[in-house]
Amino acid sequence: MKFVRHLSAVVLAVAVIVGLGMLWAHACGGGPGSGSSLRRAPSHEALLRLEQVKAGVIRVHSGNGFHLADTGDLIRTCVIEAVLATVVITGSAVRRRHRRGGVSPPPGRKAACRCRHGLWRQRSIAACGSAPMMLASAASSGASANPAGPGHAWPGHVVP
Amino acid sequence: MNTGSPTSLADPPVTASRRRILARTRLDFWPDGLLLVAYTFAYSLGFTGIAIHEWLGIGLGVVLLVNLTLHWDWVIRTTRKLVRRGGRERVVWLVNLLLLSMTLCIASGILISQVALPRLGITLPASSFWRQVHGTTATLTLILVPIHAALRWRWIVGVARRFAAWRPGRSR
Numbered sequence: 030m031k032f033v034r035h036l037s038a039v040v041l042a043v044a045v046i047v048g049l050g051m052l053w054a055h056a057c058g059g060g061p062g063s064g065s066s067l068r069r070a071p072s073h074e075a076l077l078r079l080e081q082v083k084a085g086v087i088r089v090h091s092g093n094g095f096h097l098a099d100t101g102d103l104i105r106t107c108v109i110e111a112v113l114a115t116v117v118i119t120g121s122a123v124r125r126r127h128r129r130g131g132v133s134p135p136p137g138r139k140a141a142c143r144c145r146h147g148l149w150r151q152r153s154i155a156a157c158g159s160a161p162m163m164l165a166s167a168a169s170s171g172a173s174a175n176p177a178g179p180g181h182a183w184p185g186h187v188v189p
Numbered sequence: 190m191n192t193g194s195p196t197s198l199a200d201p202p203v204t205a206s207r208r209r210i211l212a213r214t215r216l217d218f219w220p221d222g223l224l225l226v227a228y229t230f231a232y233s234l235g236f237t238g239i240a241i242h243e244w245l246g247i248g249l250g251v252v253l254l255v256n257l258t259l260h261w262d263w264v265i266r267t268t269r270k271l272v273r274r275g276g277r278e279r280v281v282w283l284v285n286l287l288l289l290s291m292t293l294c295i296a297s298g299i300l301i302s303q304v305a306l307p308r309l310g311i312t313l314p315a316s317s318f319w320r321q322v323h324g325t326t327a328t329l330t331l332i333l334v335p336i337h338a339a340l341r342w343r344w345i346v347g348v349a350r351r352f353a354a355w356r357p358g359r360s361r
Contacts (some may be wrong), residue, residue, distance in 0.1 A: 035261035039254060046289060047296045054318045102235035110229060110335040117339035 218348050220256050224249065225338060228291075232331055243298070243305035250295040257288065264288070287333035294326035 230237055231245040257264065268285060297319045299306065306313065338345065 032258060036254070036258045038261055039257045042257075043254070043292050043296070046292050050293055050296065050322065054316070054322075057318055099233075099235040103230070103233040106229050106233045106331065109331060110225075113332060114335040114339040114342075117336050118342050121339070121342070 214348055214351075216259065218345075218352075220252055220259075221338075224252055224256065225334060227252070228330065228334055232327060240304045243302050246295055246298045247305055249291075250299070253291060253295065287330065287337050290326045290329040290333060294323060294330050297323040297326065 227245055227249050231242055231249060234242050237245065264285070300313055300319045301316060301323055302313070
């Protein structure tokens with residue numbers, strides 16, 4: 030039932046997007062049929078290309094299947110995607126590292142513990158003296174501050 | 190005869206829950222991967238040829254519809270955050286832009302179809318406007334698809350690792 034409700038919402042959203050596009054096309058005077066009614070003379074380049082096709086200088090595919098000879102097109106698309114993804118991932122990694130103040134997590138404790146001041150758990154008590162996030166609730170509830178002792182693993186500690 | 194111990198009797202709900210999570214993760218992971226690969230092929234018109242390009246585009250449209258339906262809650266949530274808050278959520282507007290551009294790209298592609306629709310017995314008059322919209326939105330989508338994937342790269346790597354480590358019959 031939920032799926033049907035969501036599907037109808039999606040179809041409605043798509044219909045709105047396409048409808049807006051149609052309106053845009055209509056406003057621009059480029060609605061369906063504009064290509065056939067507003068015929069312009071072909072450009073010089075197009076005519077030249079047509080001549081080359083007729084002369085057999087340029088090979089034309091039937092368009093019905095994969096053209097393994099044209100992998101350059103596919104490779105170019107993959108390269109564009111890979112470059113963009115790499116840029117975003119690198120940016121995200123650099124930003125994350127910067128947010129952590131350039132301190133890498135201690136081995137074996139990847140993203141588990143950091144104190145309020147952004148220092149890693151093992152350093153937090155010794156270096157900045159601040160309590161980790163869980164300390165406040167533990168202290169208020171009357172529980173012992175750190176059962177494992179300062180600078181050691183803190184069960185249930187959360188990233189601020 | 191199946192005589193389970195008390196622990197094995199207690200196990201099924203946990204296992205079922207885990208299986209459901211894994212199934213949901215699979216449902217998120219594979220269609221997204223399929224969309225990425227299919228779009229890469231569809232964009233390479235010189236490689237696929239016009240017929241495969243068009244059928245692939247129609248298939249993409251169907252997968253996109255299903256994908257959007259499955260993640261409609263997320264779409265609404267993201268759009269609300271976009272209006273309310275700043276920070277990282279500002280980046281997520283790209284995703285909504287992706288949905289918009291991909292929808293327009295597929296819709297305009299259907300409207301200028303030369304092979305697929307005529308084969309189905311539907312002929313639409315040619316339109317230079319939709320041709321232009323198709324080209325522009327296709328390029329925009331090509332830029333947004335890898336950004337969309339890269340914004341979730343930690344999740345992708347995590348799930349890929351889990352799939353690589355997963356063996357049938359071994360509960361995780």
